[in-house]
Amino acid sequence: MLARIYQPAKTAMQSGKAKTKAWVLEFAPESARRQDVLMGWTQTTDMDGQTRLSFETKDEAVAYADRHGIAFQVFDPKPAKKIIKAYADNFAFGRKQPWTH
Numbered sequence: 001m002l003a004r005i006y007q008p009a010k011t012a013m014q015s016g017k018a019k020t021k022a023w024v025l026e027f028a029p030e031s032a033r034r035q036d037v038l039m040g041w042t043q044t045t046d047m048d049g050q051t052r053l054s055f056e057t058k059d060e061a062v063a064y065a066d067r068h069g070i071a072f073q074v075f076d077p078k079p080a081k082k083i084i085k086a087y088a089d090n091f092a093f094g095r096k097q098p099w100t101h
Contacts (some may be wrong), residue, residue: 001048005061006075023061025053025072047081 005025010017027048036043055061058074065072089095 001030001070003065003070003072004028005058005065005072005077007058007077009077021056023055024059025055025061025065025070027051 001023004027005023007023008020010020029044029049031044033042033044035041053061053064055064062072062074064070097101
C-alpha cells in the first residue's frame with residue numbers, strides 16, 4: 001500500500017488560499033473501480049482509498065508514515081506565480097492586448 005503526501009492545491013472555486021496550508025496523507029488506489037451493472041454507480045473493494053489524514057507539517061506526515069511502516073511518496077508543491085496587477089493596467093497605453101469592446 002503506497003501513500004501520497006502532498007499539499008492540496010486551491011480549488012477553482014477559491015480566490016484565497018484557505019485549506020492549502022496543511023499536508024495530506026492519502027493512499028493510492030490498490031484496485032480499479034468497477035461499474036455496478038444494475039445502477040451504474042462505481043464501486044471498489046479498497047477501503048484505504050477513503051482514508052485521508054491531515055498534518056500541519058510535512059515532517060509530521062513523514063514521521064507518521066515511518067512510524068506505521070507505510071511506504072510513501074512526497075510531492076512538494078510548485079511555487080506560486082505572483083502576478084501583481086492594478087485596475088489601471090486595463091487602460092494603460094502600452095497594453096499588450098488591444099482594447100476592444
